[in-house]
Amino acid sequence: MKRFSQQNVLVTGAGTGIGFGICRSFALEGATVALNDKDENLARQAASTINKEIGTDSVYPYGCNVADIVQVREMVKDFTGKVGGLHIAVINAGITNYGPFLTYTPEAFDTLTSVNLRGSYFTAQAAALSMIEHKHAGRIILMSSVTGLQAHINLSAYGMTKAALRLMAKALALELGSYQITVNAIGAGATITERTLSDDPDYERNWNSVAPNGRTGYVEDIANTALFLASAEARHITGDTIMVDGGWTVYSPVPSQHPTEQHK
Template identity: 50%
Template sequence: MLLTENEKQPVAIVTGAGQGIGFAICRELMKQGAAVVLNDLDAELTTQAADQLNKEFGKGCLGVPGNAADVTFINNLVATAVKNFGKVTIAIANAGITLFGDFFTYTPEAFQQVMDLNLRGTFFLAQAVARQIKEQQTGGSILFMSSVTGHQAHKNLAAYGMTKAAVEMLAKNLVIELSAYKITVNAIAPGATLTERTVSEEDYESTWSRLTPLGRPASPEDIAQAAVFLTSDKARHITGQTIVIDGGWSSISPSPY
Protein backbone atom coordinates (compact mmCIF):
# COMPACT_ATOMS: atom_id res chain seq x y z
CA MET A 1 0.00 0.00 0.00
CA LEU A 2 1.08 3.60 -0.57
CA LEU A 3 0.16 4.51 3.00
CA THR A 4 0.00 2.62 6.25
CA GLU A 5 -3.68 1.83 6.56
CA ASN A 6 -5.33 4.25 8.98
CA GLU A 7 -8.88 3.50 10.05
CA LYS A 8 -9.72 7.18 10.43
CA GLN A 9 -8.08 8.52 7.27
CA PRO A 10 -10.57 9.33 4.49
CA VAL A 11 -9.77 7.87 1.08
CA ALA A 12 -11.34 9.70 -1.85
CA ILE A 13 -11.78 9.06 -5.56
CA VAL A 14 -12.18 12.23 -7.64
CA THR A 15 -12.83 11.95 -11.38
CA GLY A 16 -12.03 14.61 -13.95
CA ALA A 17 -9.46 16.07 -11.60
CA GLY A 18 -6.44 16.90 -13.74
CA GLN A 19 -7.17 20.61 -13.46
CA GLY A 20 -9.87 23.10 -12.52
CA ILE A 21 -12.50 22.27 -9.94
CA GLY A 22 -11.54 18.60 -9.66
CA PHE A 23 -7.91 19.40 -8.96
CA ALA A 24 -8.89 22.02 -6.37
CA ILE A 25 -11.11 19.42 -4.66
CA CYS A 26 -8.19 16.97 -4.47
CA ARG A 27 -5.99 19.65 -2.96
CA GLU A 28 -8.59 20.61 -0.33
CA LEU A 29 -9.16 16.96 0.55
CA MET A 30 -5.45 16.42 1.05
CA LYS A 31 -5.25 19.54 3.21
CA GLN A 32 -7.76 17.80 5.47
CA GLY A 33 -5.60 14.65 5.63
CA ALA A 34 -7.32 12.49 3.02
CA ALA A 35 -5.61 10.15 0.61
CA VAL A 36 -6.77 10.78 -2.95
CA VAL A 37 -7.10 8.78 -6.14
CA LEU A 38 -7.00 11.44 -8.84
CA ASN A 39 -8.50 10.50 -12.20
CA ASP A 40 -8.49 12.27 -15.54
CA LEU A 41 -8.91 11.11 -19.13
CA ASP A 42 -5.65 12.85 -20.10
CA ALA A 43 -2.79 10.63 -18.88
CA GLU A 44 -0.15 13.38 -18.95
CA LEU A 45 -2.40 15.78 -17.06
CA THR A 46 -3.17 13.06 -14.49
CA THR A 47 0.51 12.42 -13.84
CA GLN A 48 1.35 16.12 -13.59
CA ALA A 49 -1.52 16.81 -11.18
CA ALA A 50 -0.70 13.86 -8.91
CA ASP A 51 3.00 14.74 -8.89
CA GLN A 52 2.20 18.34 -7.97
CA LEU A 53 0.01 17.29 -5.03
CA ASN A 54 2.53 14.73 -3.80
CA LYS A 55 5.19 17.43 -3.94
CA GLU A 56 2.95 19.72 -1.86
CA PHE A 57 1.85 17.16 0.71
CA GLY A 58 4.65 14.62 0.70
CA LYS A 59 2.55 11.62 -0.33
CA GLY A 60 -1.03 10.44 -0.54
CA CYS A 61 -2.14 11.10 -4.12
CA LEU A 62 -2.34 8.35 -6.73
CA GLY A 63 -2.99 9.36 -10.34
CA VAL A 64 -5.05 6.92 -12.39
CA PRO A 65 -5.81 8.01 -15.98
CA GLY A 66 -8.81 6.62 -17.80
CA ASN A 67 -12.31 7.13 -19.12
CA ALA A 68 -14.70 7.83 -16.23
CA ALA A 69 -17.65 6.93 -18.48
CA ASP A 70 -16.43 3.33 -18.89
CA VAL A 71 -17.93 0.94 -16.33
CA THR A 72 -15.04 -1.53 -16.48
CA PHE A 73 -12.60 1.30 -15.84
CA ILE A 74 -14.74 2.60 -12.97
CA ASN A 75 -14.71 -0.79 -11.26
CA ASN A 76 -10.94 -1.03 -11.75
CA LEU A 77 -10.54 2.49 -10.35
CA VAL A 78 -12.29 1.49 -7.13
CA ALA A 79 -10.24 -1.72 -6.93
CA THR A 80 -7.05 0.30 -7.42
CA ALA A 81 -8.00 2.65 -4.59
CA VAL A 82 -8.62 -0.29 -2.25
CA LYS A 83 -5.40 -2.03 -3.30
CA ASN A 84 -3.29 1.06 -2.61
CA PHE A 85 -5.06 2.67 0.35
CA GLY A 86 -7.05 -0.16 1.91
CA LYS A 87 -10.52 1.30 1.43
CA VAL A 88 -12.66 4.00 -0.19
CA THR A 89 -14.79 6.37 1.87
CA ILE A 90 -15.48 9.29 -0.50
CA ALA A 91 -16.35 9.49 -4.19
CA ILE A 92 -16.73 12.74 -6.10
CA ALA A 93 -18.11 12.32 -9.62
CA ASN A 94 -16.60 15.49 -11.04
CA ALA A 95 -15.88 14.30 -14.59
CA GLY A 96 -18.28 15.79 -17.11
CA ILE A 97 -18.51 17.19 -20.58
CA THR A 98 -20.23 20.30 -21.91
CA LEU A 99 -21.12 20.16 -25.60
CA PHE A 100 -22.94 23.30 -26.70
CA GLY A 101 -25.30 22.99 -29.65
CA ASP A 102 -28.52 24.28 -31.11
CA PHE A 103 -31.45 22.02 -30.18
CA PHE A 104 -32.65 21.76 -33.79
CA THR A 105 -29.31 20.46 -35.09
CA TYR A 106 -27.90 18.65 -32.03
CA THR A 107 -26.52 15.29 -33.15
CA PRO A 108 -27.17 11.86 -31.63
CA GLU A 109 -23.41 11.45 -31.31
CA ALA A 110 -23.02 14.60 -29.20
CA PHE A 111 -26.08 13.67 -27.14
CA GLN A 112 -24.70 10.21 -26.39
CA GLN A 113 -21.29 11.56 -25.44
CA VAL A 114 -22.84 13.92 -22.89
CA MET A 115 -25.12 11.20 -21.48
CA ASP A 116 -22.31 8.65 -21.22
CA LEU A 117 -19.98 10.75 -19.09
CA ASN A 118 -22.37 12.95 -17.16
CA LEU A 119 -24.96 10.27 -16.33
CA ARG A 120 -23.52 6.81 -16.96
CA GLY A 121 -20.19 7.69 -15.37
CA THR A 122 -21.81 9.31 -12.34
CA PHE A 123 -24.33 6.49 -11.76
CA PHE A 124 -21.83 3.66 -12.01
CA LEU A 125 -19.14 5.37 -9.96
CA ALA A 126 -21.73 5.79 -7.21
CA GLN A 127 -22.73 2.15 -7.57
CA ALA A 128 -19.16 0.80 -7.43
CA VAL A 129 -18.15 2.96 -4.47
CA ALA A 130 -21.37 2.28 -2.56
CA ARG A 131 -20.82 -1.45 -2.95
CA GLN A 132 -17.30 -1.09 -1.56
CA ILE A 133 -18.39 1.07 1.39
CA LYS A 134 -21.23 -1.33 2.16
CA GLU A 135 -18.73 -4.20 2.27
CA GLN A 136 -16.31 -2.19 4.44
CA GLN A 137 -19.10 -1.17 6.85
CA THR A 138 -17.31 2.16 7.33
CA GLY A 139 -19.91 4.60 6.07
CA GLY A 140 -18.90 7.29 3.63
CA SER A 141 -19.95 10.06 1.27
CA ILE A 142 -20.77 10.38 -2.41
CA LEU A 143 -20.95 13.73 -4.16
CA PHE A 144 -22.27 14.54 -7.62
CA MET A 145 -21.37 17.55 -9.74
CA SER A 146 -24.46 19.34 -11.00
CA SER A 147 -24.68 22.89 -12.40
CA VAL A 148 -26.87 25.96 -12.32
CA THR A 149 -27.91 24.83 -15.80
CA GLY A 150 -29.85 22.09 -14.05
CA HIS A 151 -31.95 24.85 -12.45
CA GLN A 152 -32.05 27.61 -15.07
CA ALA A 153 -32.38 27.36 -18.84
CA HIS A 154 -29.19 28.20 -20.73
CA LYS A 155 -28.98 28.69 -24.48
CA ASN A 156 -27.57 25.73 -26.44
CA LEU A 157 -27.25 23.51 -23.36
CA ALA A 158 -30.46 21.46 -23.42
CA ALA A 159 -28.71 18.08 -23.28
CA TYR A 160 -26.14 19.17 -20.70
CA GLY A 161 -28.75 20.84 -18.51
CA MET A 162 -30.95 17.75 -18.42
CA THR A 163 -28.02 15.62 -17.23
CA LYS A 164 -27.36 18.02 -14.38
CA ALA A 165 -30.98 18.02 -13.26
CA ALA A 166 -30.85 14.22 -13.42
CA VAL A 167 -27.86 13.83 -11.10
CA GLU A 168 -29.64 15.95 -8.49
CA MET A 169 -32.59 13.56 -8.64
CA LEU A 170 -30.18 10.66 -8.37
CA ALA A 171 -28.81 12.13 -5.14
CA LYS A 172 -32.34 12.30 -3.73
CA ASN A 173 -33.22 8.77 -4.82
CA LEU A 174 -30.08 7.18 -3.43
CA VAL A 175 -31.00 8.39 0.05
CA ILE A 176 -33.42 5.44 0.05
CA GLU A 177 -30.76 2.99 -1.08
CA LEU A 178 -27.71 4.13 0.88
CA SER A 179 -28.75 5.63 4.21
CA ALA A 180 -28.90 2.23 5.92
CA TYR A 181 -25.17 1.91 5.23
CA LYS A 182 -24.35 5.37 6.64
CA ILE A 183 -23.54 6.71 3.16
CA THR A 184 -24.53 10.31 2.48
CA VAL A 185 -25.16 11.39 -1.09
CA ASN A 186 -25.41 15.01 -2.19
CA ALA A 187 -24.74 17.28 -5.16
CA ILE A 188 -23.26 20.70 -5.70
CA ALA A 189 -24.31 22.98 -8.54
CA PRO A 190 -21.62 25.50 -9.47
CA GLY A 191 -22.37 28.62 -11.44
CA ALA A 192 -19.82 30.58 -13.45
CA THR A 193 -16.35 29.51 -12.31
CA LEU A 194 -12.91 30.68 -13.38
CA THR A 195 -11.03 27.59 -14.55
CA GLU A 196 -8.33 26.95 -17.13
CA ARG A 197 -11.08 26.50 -19.71
CA THR A 198 -13.30 29.48 -18.94
CA VAL A 199 -10.54 32.00 -18.24
CA SER A 200 -9.53 31.80 -21.89
CA GLU A 201 -13.03 32.77 -23.07
CA GLU A 202 -13.29 36.38 -24.18
CA ASP A 203 -14.93 38.63 -21.57
CA TYR A 204 -15.89 35.64 -19.38
CA GLU A 205 -14.64 37.11 -16.11
CA SER A 206 -15.93 40.62 -16.76
CA THR A 207 -19.33 39.37 -17.96
CA TRP A 208 -19.92 37.10 -14.98
CA SER A 209 -18.56 39.65 -12.53
CA ARG A 210 -21.26 41.97 -13.80
CA LEU A 211 -24.02 39.34 -13.69
CA THR A 212 -23.17 37.78 -10.31
CA PRO A 213 -24.67 39.55 -7.27
CA LEU A 214 -21.51 38.94 -5.21
CA GLY A 215 -19.49 40.67 -7.93
CA ARG A 216 -17.30 37.88 -9.28
CA PRO A 217 -17.46 34.34 -10.67
CA ALA A 218 -16.44 31.52 -8.35
CA SER A 219 -12.91 30.26 -8.02
CA PRO A 220 -12.25 26.51 -8.10
CA GLU A 221 -11.43 26.77 -4.40
CA ASP A 222 -14.91 28.16 -3.66
CA ILE A 223 -16.42 25.01 -5.13
CA ALA A 224 -13.83 22.70 -3.59
CA GLN A 225 -14.39 23.93 -0.06
CA ALA A 226 -18.10 23.17 -0.32
CA ALA A 227 -17.34 19.73 -1.75
CA VAL A 228 -14.98 18.90 1.09
CA PHE A 229 -17.51 20.05 3.68
CA LEU A 230 -20.29 17.89 2.22
CA THR A 231 -18.06 14.80 2.24
CA SER A 232 -16.79 15.38 5.78
CA ASP A 233 -18.06 14.31 9.18
CA LYS A 234 -19.23 17.89 9.71
CA ALA A 235 -21.98 17.20 7.15
CA ARG A 236 -22.84 13.71 8.34
CA HIS A 237 -26.56 14.55 8.73
CA ILE A 238 -26.89 16.17 5.28
CA THR A 239 -28.02 13.85 2.49
CA GLY A 240 -30.14 14.03 -0.64
CA GLN A 241 -29.43 17.74 -1.04
CA THR A 242 -28.06 20.02 -3.73
CA ILE A 243 -26.10 23.15 -2.82
CA VAL A 244 -26.03 25.87 -5.49
CA ILE A 245 -22.75 27.80 -5.51
CA ASP A 246 -23.18 30.72 -7.87
CA GLY A 247 -22.72 33.96 -5.96
CA GLY A 248 -26.47 34.52 -6.06
CA TRP A 249 -26.87 34.41 -9.86
CA SER A 250 -29.73 31.90 -9.97
CA SER A 251 -31.71 33.94 -7.44
CA ILE A 252 -32.13 36.74 -9.97
CA SER A 253 -31.03 34.98 -13.19
CA PRO A 254 -29.77 37.85 -15.36
CA SER A 255 -29.14 36.53 -18.87
CA PRO A 256 -25.59 36.43 -20.24
CA TYR A 257 -26.97 37.00 -23.76
Protein backbone atom coordinates in the same frame (compact mmCIF):
# COMPACT_ATOMS: atom_id res chain seq x y z
CA MET B 1 -4.78 15.78 13.20
CA LYS B 2 -6.01 17.14 9.88
CA ARG B 3 -9.72 16.86 9.08
CA PHE B 4 -9.45 14.01 6.59
CA SER B 5 -6.50 12.04 7.93
CA GLN B 6 -7.08 8.30 7.48
CA GLN B 7 -9.78 9.03 4.88
CA ASN B 8 -9.57 7.65 1.35
CA VAL B 9 -11.06 9.82 -1.38
CA LEU B 10 -11.79 9.34 -5.09
CA VAL B 11 -12.15 12.42 -7.31
CA THR B 12 -12.97 11.98 -10.99
CA GLY B 13 -12.26 14.45 -13.78
CA ALA B 14 -9.48 15.97 -11.73
CA GLY B 15 -6.57 16.70 -14.07
CA THR B 16 -7.33 20.43 -14.05
CA GLY B 17 -9.90 22.92 -12.86
CA ILE B 18 -12.47 22.19 -10.19
CA GLY B 19 -11.57 18.51 -9.87
CA PHE B 20 -7.89 19.30 -9.37
CA GLY B 21 -8.78 21.89 -6.74
CA ILE B 22 -10.93 19.38 -4.87
CA CYS B 23 -8.12 16.78 -4.92
CA ARG B 24 -5.63 19.34 -3.65
CA SER B 25 -7.94 20.45 -0.85
CA PHE B 26 -8.52 16.92 0.39
CA ALA B 27 -4.80 16.09 0.20
CA LEU B 28 -3.91 19.22 2.16
CA GLU B 29 -6.38 18.06 4.81
CA GLY B 30 -4.58 14.73 5.18
CA ALA B 31 -6.59 12.45 2.88
CA THR B 32 -5.26 9.76 0.60
CA VAL B 33 -6.66 10.57 -2.83
CA ALA B 34 -7.25 8.78 -6.13
CA LEU B 35 -6.99 11.47 -8.81
CA ASN B 36 -8.75 10.42 -12.01
CA ASP B 37 -8.65 11.96 -15.46
CA LYS B 38 -9.32 10.48 -18.89
CA ASP B 39 -5.85 11.76 -19.90
CA GLU B 40 -3.43 9.49 -18.04
CA ASN B 41 -0.46 11.82 -18.52
CA LEU B 42 -2.45 14.75 -17.17
CA ALA B 43 -3.53 12.67 -14.18
CA ARG B 44 0.09 11.80 -13.44
CA GLN B 45 1.21 15.41 -13.74
CA ALA B 46 -1.60 16.64 -11.52
CA ALA B 47 -0.92 14.03 -8.84
CA SER B 48 2.80 14.81 -8.93
CA THR B 49 2.13 18.53 -8.51
CA ILE B 50 0.00 17.97 -5.41
CA ASN B 51 2.37 15.38 -3.92
CA LYS B 52 5.29 17.81 -4.27
CA GLU B 53 3.30 20.53 -2.54
CA ILE B 54 2.28 18.41 0.44
CA GLY B 55 5.56 16.50 0.67
CA THR B 56 4.08 12.99 0.57
CA ASP B 57 2.94 10.54 -2.08
CA SER B 58 -0.68 10.44 -0.94
CA VAL B 59 -2.26 11.20 -4.33
CA TYR B 60 -2.55 8.29 -6.75
CA PRO B 61 -3.13 9.01 -10.46
CA TYR B 62 -5.63 7.00 -12.49
CA GLY B 63 -6.15 7.49 -16.20
CA CYS B 64 -9.53 6.23 -17.35
CA ASN B 65 -12.66 7.45 -19.07
CA VAL B 66 -15.57 7.13 -16.63
CA ALA B 67 -17.85 6.24 -19.54
CA ASP B 68 -16.05 2.87 -19.54
CA ILE B 69 -17.63 1.09 -16.59
CA VAL B 70 -15.09 -1.76 -16.64
CA GLN B 71 -12.26 0.75 -16.25
CA VAL B 72 -14.10 2.53 -13.43
CA ARG B 73 -14.58 -0.68 -11.50
CA GLU B 74 -10.95 -1.65 -12.00
CA MET B 75 -9.82 1.79 -10.78
CA VAL B 76 -11.90 1.56 -7.61
CA LYS B 77 -10.75 -2.01 -6.98
CA ASP B 78 -7.09 -1.09 -7.44
CA PHE B 79 -7.22 2.02 -5.26
CA THR B 80 -9.20 0.44 -2.43
CA GLY B 81 -6.97 -2.60 -2.51
CA LYS B 82 -3.95 -0.38 -1.96
CA VAL B 83 -5.38 1.87 0.74
CA GLY B 84 -8.03 -0.24 2.46
CA GLY B 85 -11.38 0.96 1.24
CA LEU B 86 -13.10 4.17 0.25
CA HIS B 87 -14.70 6.82 2.44
CA ILE B 88 -15.50 9.66 0.03
CA ALA B 89 -16.23 9.86 -3.71
CA VAL B 90 -16.48 13.18 -5.52
CA ILE B 91 -17.91 12.42 -8.94
CA ASN B 92 -16.80 15.46 -10.87
CA ALA B 93 -16.05 14.10 -14.35
CA GLY B 94 -18.29 15.62 -16.99
CA ILE B 95 -18.24 17.13 -20.46
CA THR B 96 -20.04 20.05 -22.04
CA ASN B 97 -21.12 20.27 -25.65
CA TYR B 98 -23.22 23.09 -27.04
CA GLY B 99 -25.84 22.71 -29.73
CA PRO B 100 -29.27 24.02 -30.64
CA PHE B 101 -32.06 21.52 -30.05
CA LEU B 102 -33.22 21.44 -33.68
CA THR B 103 -29.83 20.35 -35.03
CA TYR B 104 -28.37 18.48 -32.04
CA THR B 105 -27.08 15.06 -33.11
CA PRO B 106 -27.60 11.63 -31.58
CA GLU B 107 -23.82 11.19 -31.56
CA ALA B 108 -23.32 14.33 -29.46
CA PHE B 109 -26.14 13.27 -27.12
CA ASP B 110 -24.70 9.79 -26.61
CA THR B 111 -21.19 11.13 -25.95
CA LEU B 112 -22.53 13.60 -23.40
CA THR B 113 -24.77 11.21 -21.52
CA SER B 114 -22.20 8.39 -21.50
CA VAL B 115 -19.97 10.52 -19.28
CA ASN B 116 -22.34 12.80 -17.39
CA LEU B 117 -25.02 10.22 -16.61
CA ARG B 118 -23.78 6.66 -17.11
CA GLY B 119 -20.30 7.55 -15.86
CA SER B 120 -21.61 9.33 -12.77
CA TYR B 121 -24.18 6.63 -11.97
CA PHE B 122 -21.84 3.68 -12.18
CA THR B 123 -18.92 5.46 -10.51
CA ALA B 124 -21.28 6.13 -7.62
CA GLN B 125 -22.31 2.47 -7.66
CA ALA B 126 -18.70 1.24 -7.54
CA ALA B 127 -17.90 3.68 -4.75
CA ALA B 128 -20.95 2.69 -2.71
CA LEU B 129 -20.24 -1.03 -3.05
CA SER B 130 -16.71 -0.44 -1.75
CA MET B 131 -17.98 1.62 1.19
CA ILE B 132 -20.47 -1.10 2.09
CA GLU B 133 -17.88 -3.88 1.71
CA HIS B 134 -15.47 -2.12 4.07
CA LYS B 135 -18.26 -0.97 6.41
CA HIS B 136 -17.37 2.69 5.96
CA ALA B 137 -19.94 5.38 6.60
CA GLY B 138 -19.43 7.13 3.28
CA ARG B 139 -19.97 10.34 1.38
CA ILE B 140 -20.84 10.53 -2.31
CA ILE B 141 -20.82 13.98 -3.91
CA LEU B 142 -22.13 14.55 -7.44
CA MET B 143 -21.29 17.61 -9.54
CA SER B 144 -24.40 19.30 -10.87
CA SER B 145 -24.65 22.85 -12.22
CA VAL B 146 -26.79 25.95 -12.32
CA THR B 147 -27.71 24.75 -15.82
CA GLY B 148 -29.57 21.90 -14.14
CA LEU B 149 -31.83 24.46 -12.51
CA GLN B 150 -32.15 27.20 -15.13
CA ALA B 151 -32.48 26.70 -18.88
CA HIS B 152 -29.75 27.98 -21.22
CA ILE B 153 -29.88 28.44 -24.97
CA ASN B 154 -28.03 25.64 -26.79
CA LEU B 155 -27.41 23.73 -23.57
CA SER B 156 -30.59 21.68 -23.42
CA ALA B 157 -28.91 18.28 -23.37
CA TYR B 158 -26.16 19.34 -20.98
CA GLY B 159 -28.68 20.97 -18.64
CA MET B 160 -30.78 17.81 -18.68
CA THR B 161 -27.81 15.76 -17.48
CA LYS B 162 -27.09 18.22 -14.68
CA ALA B 163 -30.73 18.24 -13.61
CA ALA B 164 -30.63 14.44 -13.60
CA LEU B 165 -27.70 14.51 -11.18
CA ARG B 166 -29.81 16.48 -8.71
CA LEU B 167 -32.44 13.75 -8.81
CA MET B 168 -29.72 11.10 -8.68
CA ALA B 169 -28.58 12.55 -5.36
CA LYS B 170 -32.11 12.17 -3.98
CA ALA B 171 -32.63 8.65 -5.30
CA LEU B 172 -29.26 7.31 -4.16
CA ALA B 173 -29.61 8.99 -0.76
CA LEU B 174 -32.85 7.05 -0.29
CA GLU B 175 -31.29 3.71 -1.23
CA LEU B 176 -27.98 4.16 0.60
CA GLY B 177 -29.11 5.86 3.78
CA SER B 178 -29.39 2.59 5.72
CA TYR B 179 -25.69 2.00 5.04
CA GLN B 180 -24.83 5.40 6.56
CA ILE B 181 -23.81 6.74 3.16
CA THR B 182 -24.91 10.27 2.34
CA VAL B 183 -25.34 11.46 -1.25
CA ASN B 184 -25.46 15.12 -2.20
CA ALA B 185 -24.77 17.30 -5.22
CA ILE B 186 -23.05 20.63 -5.77
CA GLY B 187 -24.67 23.03 -8.22
CA ALA B 188 -21.66 24.90 -9.54
CA GLY B 189 -22.18 28.36 -10.96
CA ALA B 190 -19.80 30.44 -13.07
CA THR B 191 -16.33 29.48 -11.86
CA ILE B 192 -12.90 30.73 -12.89
CA THR B 193 -10.83 27.86 -14.29
CA GLU B 194 -8.26 27.39 -17.01
CA ARG B 195 -11.03 26.43 -19.43
CA THR B 196 -13.38 29.32 -18.69
CA LEU B 197 -10.54 31.85 -18.93
CA SER B 198 -9.47 30.30 -22.22
CA ASP B 199 -13.02 30.68 -23.55
CA ASP B 200 -13.27 34.28 -22.28
CA PRO B 201 -10.27 36.28 -21.00
CA ASP B 202 -12.80 38.72 -19.44
CA TYR B 203 -14.72 35.91 -17.77
CA GLU B 204 -14.36 37.24 -14.23
CA ARG B 205 -15.35 40.81 -15.07
CA ASN B 206 -18.29 39.68 -17.18
CA TRP B 207 -19.74 37.38 -14.54
CA ASN B 208 -18.99 39.77 -11.70
CA SER B 209 -21.37 42.18 -13.44
CA VAL B 210 -24.38 39.85 -13.08
CA ALA B 211 -23.71 38.04 -9.79
CA PRO B 212 -25.84 39.30 -6.88
CA ASN B 213 -22.79 39.26 -4.62
CA GLY B 214 -20.63 40.95 -7.28
CA ARG B 215 -18.08 38.17 -7.63
CA THR B 216 -17.41 35.16 -9.79
CA GLY B 217 -16.79 31.77 -8.23
CA TYR B 218 -13.33 30.38 -7.63
CA VAL B 219 -12.32 26.74 -7.59
CA GLU B 220 -11.83 26.92 -3.82
CA ASP B 221 -15.49 27.89 -3.40
CA ILE B 222 -16.51 24.56 -4.92
CA ALA B 223 -13.74 22.64 -3.13
CA ASN B 224 -14.72 24.08 0.26
CA THR B 225 -18.31 22.95 -0.32
CA ALA B 226 -17.10 19.44 -1.15
CA LEU B 227 -15.02 19.39 2.03
CA PHE B 228 -18.05 20.43 4.06
CA LEU B 229 -20.34 17.80 2.53
CA ALA B 230 -17.68 15.16 3.17
CA SER B 231 -17.19 16.21 6.78
CA ALA B 232 -18.77 14.98 10.01
CA GLU B 233 -20.52 18.35 10.27
CA ALA B 234 -22.65 17.39 7.24
CA ARG B 235 -23.60 13.94 8.50
CA HIS B 236 -27.33 14.78 8.58
CA ILE B 237 -27.43 16.31 5.08
CA THR B 238 -28.34 13.92 2.28
CA GLY B 239 -30.28 13.98 -0.96
CA ASP B 240 -29.69 17.69 -1.33
CA THR B 241 -28.06 20.01 -3.87
CA ILE B 242 -26.12 23.04 -2.64
CA MET B 243 -25.97 25.82 -5.21
CA VAL B 244 -22.56 27.53 -5.17
CA ASP B 245 -23.24 30.42 -7.49
CA GLY B 246 -23.13 33.70 -5.55
CA GLY B 247 -26.90 33.85 -5.80
CA TRP B 248 -26.92 33.78 -9.59
CA THR B 249 -29.88 31.38 -9.79
CA VAL B 250 -31.99 33.96 -7.97
CA TYR B 251 -32.55 35.65 -11.33
CA SER B 252 -30.01 34.14 -13.75
CA PRO B 253 -28.90 36.80 -16.25
CA VAL B 254 -26.16 36.11 -18.81
CA PRO B 255 -23.47 38.78 -19.35
CA SER B 256 -24.10 40.53 -22.66
CA GLN B 257 -20.37 40.58 -23.45
CA HIS B 258 -19.67 36.96 -22.56
CA PRO B 259 -18.41 35.22 -25.74
CA THR B 260 -19.81 31.74 -25.20
CA GLU B 261 -21.23 29.33 -27.72
CA GLN B 262 -24.74 29.73 -26.34
CA HIS B 263 -25.80 32.09 -29.16
CA LYS B 264 -24.59 29.89 -32.01
